Amino acid sequence: MYQTISTQLENSSLIITINRPDKMNALNQTVMAELALAIDEVYSNAAIKSAIITGAGEKAFVAGADISEFLKLSPKEGEELAKKGHVIFHRIENSPKPIIAAVNGFALGGGCELAMACHFRIASDNARFGQPEVNLGLIPGYGGTQRLTQLIGKGKAIELMMTGDMIDAAEALKWGLVNHVTPLAELLPKAKGLLEKIHTKAPLAIARVVKCANAALDKDQDGFDTEVKEFAACFATKDLQEGASAFIEKRRPNFKGE
Template sequence: MYQTLSTQLENNTLIITINRPDKMNALNQTVMAELALAIDEVYSNKDIKSAIITGSGEKAFVAGADISEFLKLSTKEGEELAKKGHVIFHRIEKSHKPIIAAVNGFALGGGCELAMACHFRIASENAKFGQPEVNLGLIPGYGGTQRLTQLVGKGKAMELMMTADMIAAADALSWGLVNHVVPQAELLPKAKAILQKIHAKAPLAIAGVIKCVNAALDKDQDGFETEVKEFAASFATKDLHEGASAFLEKRQANFKGE
């Protein structure tokens, strides 16, 4: 089905692997188009409760964009490229189902931006992160200037983007860029284990959490008002009644996402 991705559905988690190992899994227009299709599948397929985005091999998650595509672009084409990237990465960020980045190596440029668009990140011990666009006379164009600032703060974001330095997984953990750092062999098992824990919770409530946390960082929304509305909406769901009943009856809840 895909030229540059491989997908596998396992225990209701769609594992999306960017599969261009000879190019360090670099993003090109084909990868972006196919990634958009894979995310559409996450949204629409009821058998999918969550997703993991990772890269093939043990060297690179996504080591940036395919620079050869940039040399021919006009200003207008550059704007269109950025807008397309924003649309796809916003779809990941706003997915009502959790999407984790399992960062298995270099996450640079567009790769770092892709990881940051996910709801959170788990890194292998050899992972490295960076936004080296200024080395090319560019800036991040897929939301990196905004998401990096949100995740690590203004000062660290400014330094990382202006120096084009890479940071190791341990530093990414201390900066708050990633949630966990594990050995390479434990990367996907760790991501899967977290998602299985999330799968046991009420799906509509999980979607509400994602919506509210995103609203906290959206200048066009009142996050507190969003929380009030999502909290109130919970009372119309069967899942709330199931969860409350299960708690009172001291049993495991069986949520249906209704």
């Protein structure tokens, strides 16, 4: 079905693998189009409860964009390219189902931006992160200037983007860019284990957590007001009735997303 990515449904998680190992899994227009289709499937397929995005091989998650595509772009074409990237990455960021990045190796440029669009990130101990676009006379164009600043703070983000430097997995953990660091062999098992735990929780509540957390960073929304409204909406769900009943009855809840 796909040329540049592969997908596998495992225990209700869709594992999306950027599959261009000979190109260090670099993003090009085909990858972006196919990634958009895979994310559409996450949204629409009831059998999918979550997703993991990772890269093929051991060297790279996504080591940037396919620079050869940039050489002949006009400013207008560059704007359209960035807008398309924003739409896809916003879809990831706002997914009502958890989407996490399992970062194996280099996550540079668009790869770092893709990882940051996910709800959270797990890194292998050989992972490297960076936004080196200034080396090409560019800046991040898929939301990197915003998400990096949100995740690690303005000072550190500006330094990384101005110098084009990379940071290793340990530094990324210290700065809050990733949640966990594991040996490479344990990366996907760690990601799957976290999602299996999340799958036991109320799906509608999980979706509302995403919505409220994103509202906290949206200048056009009052995050506290969003929280009140989403909290209230939980009381119309069967999941709340099930969760509260299970707590009182000292049993495990059986949530159905209703």
